Amino acid sequence: MYKFIAHETSHQWWGNVVAWRSYRDQWLSEGFAEYSGMLYTYRRAGEGALRDQIKTARFRQTLVPETDQGVGKGKISEVGPLILGIRLNTRKSTNGYQNLTYYKGALVLRMLHFLFSNPQRGSA
Secondary structure (H helix, E strand, O other), X not given: OHHHHHHHXXXXXXXXXXXXXXXXXXXXXXXXXXXXXXXXXXXXXXXXXXXXXXXXXXXXXOOOOEEOOXXXXXXXXXXXXXXXXXXXXXXXXXXXXXXXXXXXXXXHHHHHHHHHHOOOOOOO
């Protein structure tokens, strides 16, 4: 519940004040809002880095395509780039938009946050 409230509240900044130019940039608004919600939830709950890693692993699991007939093959990232927006939802990837725009967007921002905050350590 806290993540949802933090996500929606963060849209007052990400998406309203810092707006996207076209639908191709919508992943920035949703990715930042999703990642902001994650950060707030972890800080509020006082959970450490291990919990953060577990949550990130759950996000990675959602990056599997769902089709109109069940779970598909491959990775959701093979459906297309983040910038396609709603066009990522097809018969072969009914969860493409949600998972790429929100979750992969948040993972990209988490990766950048990690690299900028701890550049000596390398990739996660």
